[in-house]
Amino acid sequence: MIDLNQTFDVVVVGGGNAALCAAIAAQRAGASVIVLEAAPKFYRGGNTRHTRNMRCAHDAATETLSGPYTEDEFWDDLLTVTGGNTDEQLARHMIAESKPMLTWIAEQGVRFQPSLGGTLSLGRTNSFFLGGGRAMLNALYLTAEKLGVEVLYDAEVVDLDITRGEFRSATIKRGDGRITIKGRTLVAASGGFEANIEWLKESWGPAADNFLIRGTPYNRGTVLKMLLERGVQPVGDATQCHAVAIDARAPKFDGGIITRLDCVVFGIVVNKQAQRFYDEGEEVWPKRYAIWGRLVAAQPDQIAYIIFDASSLELFMPSLYPAIAAGSLAELAAKFGLDAAVLEKTVADFNAAVRPGSFDHTTLDDCRTDGLTPPKTHWARRIEKAPFYGYPVRPGITFTYLGTRVDRSARMMLRDGGPSANMFAAGEIMAGNVLGRGYAAGIGMTIGSVFGRIAGQGAAAHVAK
Amino acid sequence: MSQSESHATAALAEADRLMTVCNSCRYCEGLCAVFPAMELRRSFGDGDLNYLANLCHGCGACYVDCQFSPPHEFNVNVPQTLAEVRAQSYRAYAWPAALRPVFDRNGLAISVLAALAVTAFVTGFIGWNDARVLFAAHTGPGSFYKLMPHNTMALLFGAVFLYALLALAMGARAFWRDIGEPAATLSQPKPLLSAVRDAGSLRYLDGGGVGCYNEDERPTDSRRFYHHLTFYGFLLCFASTSTATLYHYLRGLEAPYPWYDLPVVLGTLGGIGLLVGPVGLLAAKWRRDPQMRDEPRAGMDAAFLVMLFLTSITGLLLLVLRSTPAMGLLLAIHLGVVFALFLSLPYGKFVHGIYRFLALVRYARERHDEPTG
Numbered sequence: 001m002i003d004l005n006q007t008f009d010v011v012v013v014g015g016g017n018a019a020l021c022a023a024i025a026a027q028r029a030g031a032s033v034i035v036l037e038a039a040p041k042f043y044r045g046g047n048t049r050h051t052r053n054m055r056c057a058h059d060a061a062t063e064t065l066s067g068p069y070t071e072d073e074f075w076d077d078l079l080t081v082t083g084g085n086t087d088e089q090l091a092r093h094m095i096a097e098s099k100p101m102l103t104w105i106a107e108q109g110v111r112f113q114p115s116l117g118g119t120l121s122l123g124r125t126n127s128f129f130l131g132g133g134r135a136m137l138n139a140l141y142l143t144a145e146k147l148g149v150e151v152l153y154d155a156e157v158v159d160l161d162i163t164r165g166e167f168r169s170a171t172i173k174r175g176d177g178r179i180t181i182k183g184r185t186l187v188a189a190s191g192g193f194e195a196n197i198e199w200l201k202e203s204w205g206p207a208a209d210n211f212l213i214r215g216t217p218y219n220r221g222t223v224l225k226m227l228l229e230r231g232v233q234p235v236g237d238a239t240q241c242h243a244v245a246i247d248a249r250a251p252k253f254d255g256g257i258i259t260r261l262d263c264v265v266f267g268i269v270v271n272k273q274a275q276r277f278y279d280e281g282e283e284v285w286p287k288r289y290a291i292w293g294r295l296v297a298a299q300p301d302q303i304a305y306i307i308f309d310a311s312s313l314e315l316f317m318p319s320l321y322p323a324i325a326a327g328s329l330a331e332l333a334a335k336f337g338l339d340a341a342v343l344e345k346t347v348a349d350f351n352a353a354v355r356p357g358s359f360d361h362t363t364l365d366d367c368r369t370d371g372l373t374p375p376k377t378h379w380a381r382r383i384e385k386a387p388f389y390g391y392p393v394r395p396g397i398t399f400t401y402l403g404t405r406v407d408r409s410a411r412m413m414l415r416d417g418g419p420s421a422n423m424f425a426a427g428e429i430m431a432g433n434v435l436g437r438g439y440a441a442g443i444g445m446t447i448g449s450v451f452g453r454i455a456g457q458g459a460a461a462h463v464a465k
Numbered sequence: 466m467s468q469s470e471s472h473a474t475a476a477l478a479e480a481d482r483l484m485t486v487c488n489s490c491r492y493c494e495g496l497c498a499v500f501p502a503m504e505l506r507r508s509f510g511d512g513d514l515n516y517l518a519n520l521c522h523g524c525g526a527c528y529v530d531c532q533f534s535p536p537h538e539f540n541v542n543v544p545q546t547l548a549e550v551r552a553q554s555y556r557a558y559a560w561p562a563a564l565r566p567v568f569d570r571n572g573l574a575i576s577v578l579a580a581l582a583v584t585a586f587v588t589g590f591i592g593w594n595d596a597r598v599l600f601a602a603h604t605g606p607g608s609f610y611k612l613m614p615h616n617t618m619a620l621l622f623g624a625v626f627l628y629a630l631l632a633l634a635m636g637a638r639a640f641w642r643d644i645g646e647p648a649a650t651l652s653q654p655k656p657l658l659s660a661v662r663d664a665g666s667l668r669y670l671d672g673g674g675v676g677c678y679n680e681d682e683r684p685t686d687s688r689r690f691y692h693h694l695t696f697y698g699f700l701l702c703f704a705s706t707s708t709a710t711l712y713h714y715l716r717g718l719e720a721p722y723p724w725y726d727l728p729v730v731l732g733t734l735g736g737i738g739l740l741v742g743p744v745g746l747l748a749a750k751w752r753r754d755p756q757m758r759d760e761p762r763a764g765m766d767a768a769f770l771v772m773l774f775l776t777s778i779t780g781l782l783l784l785v786l787r788s789t790p791a792m793g794l795l796l797a798i799h800l801g802v803v804f805a806l807f808l809s810l811p812y813g814k815f816v817h818g819i820y821r822f823l824a825l826v827r828y829a830r831e832r833h834d835e836p837t838g
Contacts, residue, residue, distance in 0.1 A: 042536055049532045052492055111674060113495035130673050131530035132492030138529060138682045256532055258489040318507050320489040 002150045004179055008034045009463040010456070011170055011183030013157050013223050014190035015039060016048035017133075018427025018448035018455075020140035022187040024108055025456030027147045031463050033456075034181060035149060036172055038156035038190070039218040043254075044137065046191045047215045047399060047428065047444065050256040051133035052116065053126040054105075054445035056098040064112040067124040071095045077125075077440055085436025093408050094434055097450045102127060105449055109139035126442040157190070157223050162230045165414045167423045184422065185459035188412070189452060191428040192400035193221025194241060195253060200397070203239035210302035212246060214396045217253045224429055227404050232423070233413040236401035236432025242439055243293025246396030248303060249321045261391050262289055263316045265361055265379040267308030268350055269393075271299040274333065274342040276350070281378035284364060290439055297395040304393050305336050307347070309385045315361060323389040332388045351382040399444070403432035410455035422462055424455035473511050473557075476549040480514045486533065486541055493527040496673035498663075498828050499547070500527070505831055515557075516644040518550035519817075520824040522670040524688075525678035525757050535756060548759035555765075555816050558643070560635030567812040572764025575772060575809050582808070583801030589613075590797040599793040606719040612793050613800070615713070622800075625807045632811035633819055640820050646827045656829035663825045664818075667692055680752050691745030695773060696818075698738020702777070705732035721787055732780065739777035743770040769814035775802045 010026040012019045015037030027033045037044050057071045074095045078086055106112065111130040115123035122128075129136040145151065158178065159171035167186035171178050193199045195217045200208035213219075228234050250259035264280050265288070271277055278295050282288065296304045313323065326332035329347055330340040350372065357367035359381055367380045404412045404425045411419035412430075427448040434447055472478040484503050487493065494500040499521045506513055525544050533539035556568035567574045590599060594612055603611055610618070641648070650656060663669065667689045670677050676686035709728040712718040722728050747770050750763070779799035786795060810816075 113673075116491050116494060128495075129492075130495045131526060132490075132532065134532045135492075135526075135530035142683060251538055254532075254537065256490075258486060258533075314507065318485065318488045320486060322485075 002034070002152070004181060006032070007182040007184060008032050008150075009183070010034075010185050010187060010459045011036065011167075011181055012187045012189060012456075013170060014046065014188070014427065014429075015044045015151075015153075016046035016189065016191065016427060016448060017051070017136070017140070017445055018429075018452035019187070019189035020137070020144055021105075021108075021449050021452030022189055022424070022426050022456035022459070023144050023149045024140065024147060025453045026187070026460040027144065027149050027456075029457055029460030029464075031460040033144075033149045034183070035144070035151045036155040036157055036170060036181065037151065037153050038220075038222075039153065039216055041153045043216045043218060044141070044153060045134070046219055048133050048137055048448070050215060050254075051129070051136070051442075051445050052257070053122065053128040053442040054101075054449060055126050055440065055442035056102045056446060057095050058099060058102060061124075062102075064114050064127060065124060066114075069125045071099070074098070074125075078434070078443070081438035081440045081443075082436050083438065085438075087433050090406075090408060091434045094447065094450045097454065098446050101446070101449050101453070104453065108143045110136050111139065122441055156218075157226075160186075160223070160226050160230065162227075162423070165231055165416065165418075165420045165423070167420070184463045186423045187452075187455045187459055188223055188227060188404065188423070188425045188429055189427045189448070189455070190223040191219045191221070192241075192402065192431075193219065193224060194397045194400050195219040196221050199225075200241065200400075204297070207297060207302050210394060211243070211297070212248075212250050212255065212259075212394050212396045213253045214244075214246065214255060214257075214259070214398050215253070219399075221400070224403065227412065227423075227425075231415050232420070233405035233415050234402060235405040235430070236403050236436060238402040240402075240437060241400045242290065242398040243297060243395040244289055244398065245292035245296050245304070245393040247319065247321050248392035248394040250394075250396065255396070258320045259396065260289070261306065261319060261393060263306055263308065263312070263319075263391065264288060264292060266312035266315060266381075267306055267383055268347070268376065269295075269304050269306050270338070270343065270346055271304050272301055272338065274338040274346055276346060276374060277304075279374045279377050281368065281376040281380055292393070293395040293397070296393055302394055305338070306391045306393060307332070307343075307383060307388065308390075309383045309388050311381070311385050313389060319391070321391075323391055325387045325389050327386055327388075329388055332390050336390060336392060347383050350376070350380075351384060354380045354382050398439075399428055399431070401432045401435070401437065403428070403430045406430045406433055406451070408454075409458045410451045411458065422459070424459055426451035426455040472514075474550075474553055476546060476553055477511050477514050479546050480518065480550050481509045483541055483543055483546055484509045484514070484517065486539055487527075487543065490533075492532075493530060496526045496530070497522065497524065497669040498825070499543070499669075502828055502831060505835065512644045514550055515554045515640070516824055516827065518547040518554060519640070519820040520669075520828055521547040521551065522667065522677075522821070523548055523757075524670050524672045525754070526672035526684075528754075528757055529678045529682040542756065544757045545759055548757075548762065551817070551820075552759060552762040552765065554640070554643075554820070555636075558636040558639040558816070558820070559812060560632050560639065564812055568765065570764065571762075571813055572768040575768040575805070575813055578809055579772065579775070579802060579805040582805035583798050586797040586801035586804065587794065590793060594793070600790045601793075602788055602790050603792060604788050606721070608787075608792070609720055609796055612796060615719070618800070622804065622807070625804060629807050629810045633816065636811060636816055637819050637823060640823055644824075644827060646830070650826060650830045653830065655833060656826045659829035660822055660825035663829070664822050679749055680754055687745065688749050691742045691749065693742075694738040695742030695746060695770075698735045698740075698742055698777070699773065701731050701735025702739060702780070703735075705729070705735060721784075724784075729784065733784065736777040736781045736784075739773050740781070743774040743777075746770055765814050768809075772802070772806045772809065772813075776806050 009031035010033045012023045012035045023033045057074045113130040155172040161168040169182045171180045195213045246259040333340040333343040353369035353372035369376045410424045412423045533541040559565045670689045676684035705728045783795045
């Protein structure tokens with residue numbers, strides 16, 4: 001049995017990649033560490049469960065990476081996806097630290113493989129976890145436990161004792177009661193608030209009720225809220241979240257990556273009035289992947305339908321739920337509860353506007369519409385070959401951007417000025433420092449591992465002083 | 466997630482559902498052969514699923530690595546479902562068809578068969594031999610044949626062995642046809658060699674590199690170790706019998722042979738493997754996470770392991786006690802067990818090796834033909 005009356009050197013709140021990297025780094029540096037994970041054991045790890053790779057800079061190809069990815073190139077990519085909405089000093093520090101991370105994380109038992117089928121575009125930049133994110137978590141937990149890190153599941157933190165910017169203790173729910181865990185340092189690695197519908201409603205209104213959450217129901221942002229209320233500086237846009245269009249048949253929570261659909265380019269997207277509302281051919285993956293969640297969120301009832309025909313069915317990865325098929329557009333409209341006449345007219349108008357071209361879905365090709373509003377600027381082909389297919393889609397929320405401001409040592413910045421002496425943050429809870437908006441595949445894991453390790457080492461060093 | 470195709474059994478329908486889920490995820494493609502083979506397909510007919518099920522070694526890595534395994538509502542449990550499909554496929558391929566029900570209560574059927582065979586041999590030995598001869602100490606070459614004439618023994622075991630071979634070959638043919646692989650693949654040396662390598666090393670029982678998962682998310686390589694003991698023990702015993710046959714017919718040397726002679730050395734080493742291996746595998750089965758077990762088929766697995774163990778223990782006892790009056794009965798018991806083992810080979814867990822090997826041949830062929838990139 002764990003003695004919960006002792007004062008731990010490091011109290012880590014959260015149970016994902018960042019939390020475990022912090023716990024392992026701190027324990028290896030000689031500190032006593034307890035991990036407080038709000039989820040039950042099966043659901044441990046927050047969004048890490050659903051990840052599959054991390055993006056680290058490296059100077060040469062490896063067994064699993066097809067070529068070098070320099071720090072400068074990483075920085076350029078980050079600059080592009082965030083549109084400059086990043087802290088350059090912090091970001092460059094993270095990128096530099098991501099280099100040794102590839103070795104360090106492998107030493108903690110995490111195994112890599114070459115990029116997964118269908119993700120060749122990431123084969124040079126991103127290191128894929130053998131077996132995916134849960135396999136990665138399992139490896140980190142095994143290592144942490146072997147080192148002597150204490151882990152509590154179902155341990156939601158409901159209160160934090162912070163006095164004059166200094167952490168004293170965390171109170172957790174334990175069965176029917178509460179227990180206060182005393183600690184010399186805090187590492188907050190408990191993610192964002194994407195599963196907290198009430199909080200999402202503050203920015204999105206009732207529309208948030210129709211959002212699907214891609215991760216577990218445990219990412220509620222309770223600790224983030226408490227920290228911001230108790231004097232920690234916020235960072236990132238409180239109203240923004242990363243949303244993609246996912247299959248509307250997905251469960252409310254934890255559908256993960258497999259409910260994603262990326263067949264927008266092969267057809268048209270209509271709302272519940274059977275009207276198109278955005279250029280389906282505007283962007284290449286992954287950028288289009290990240291804009292469609294937001295677009296659907298702005299439509300009535302936050303639902304839309306991707307409509308395509310038989311010529312496109314096998315051009316994209318097999319989907320979790322089969323496409324809904326119909327012999328005619330009217331039949332398809334009926335299956336989705338759309339007005340058949342309007343859908344037929346929308347498709348007819350679209351077909352009439354399609355210009356001839358040579359179709360190539362891997363580049364921005366010359367297949368486009370003429371005289372249509374909104375236009376489809378690439379990959380436009382007539383939808384005419386039965387059977388017709390459709391996928392219903394809704395916004396799927398991946399993560400939120402609001403977080404705690406930190407310095408290079410991952411110490412939380414206080415509103416009164418200066419870093420906290422003993423409070424650190426790592427992972428999604430502070431991702432907004434580096435990733436003010438947008439997303440690049442695998443960068444969440446980089447933020448988690450790098451700042452997790454920095455926070456763990458910093459916390460241990462603070463205690464040793 | 467429901468597929469429109471209809472399937473022969475509920476397990477196949479569930480396997481179709483799971484492969485559809487897995488094919489939209491693909492996180493497990495580095496763990497074993499099943500997932501890369503799955504990715505070559507967009508839909509899954511019964512033949513495809515039987516192929517994938519027999520390709521699966523049951524290492525459990527995909528279960529502990531899966532973010533959607535139970536209690537998740539997607540309820541993705543590939544090892545258990547494929548184990549069930551696999552066991553049902555053994556039944557479906559059995560020849561002659563009239564004997565398929567042997568797979569329904571396999572543990573019972575094989576126990577009864579073993580009991581009958583041992584009883585028959587003991588009764589035969591008692592009936593044919595004078596009690597003074599049966600319970601006398603015999604030594605030197607030909608002493609076994611004082612109790613059962615060599616030609617009778619050779620004829621009986623030759624016949625049961627050939628029958629087993631025929632039945633196994635018919636089963637293999639049924640599997641090959643079901644998965645839709647052309648006969649020509651079997652004449653390509655590359656896939657065959659690669660399958661021999663993969664099967665011989667149990668390449669896909671290593672959870673993607675750290676060992677298989679049995680009780681929980683902690684990897685262990687013990688099942689692979691015990692399986693190697695069992696399999697190579699079996700091969701050594703088979704080599705021992707084959708050498709002895711050659712000794713008999715080519716060199717005119719009659720069993721029993723001295724302890725240092727090749728048949729005895731091979732048989733003893735193999736016998737030890739067949740004692741330790743099956744016990745280790747049974748223990749691992751006992752400890753296996755119930756979520757991954759195919760409970761109704763536990764009897765089949767146990768029956769085969771117990772038969773191997775009994776073959777070995779009676780053989781080793783016979784070796785140790787062959788100059789004592791106990792030899793006669795021990796020989797009868799050993800022959801009874803071996804007879805039952807041979808006869809049951811096509812109707813028990815032994816067939817997994819045949820179908821898995823063939824599945825690996827097909828997998829090697831598919832991977833080789835696949836356009837790179």
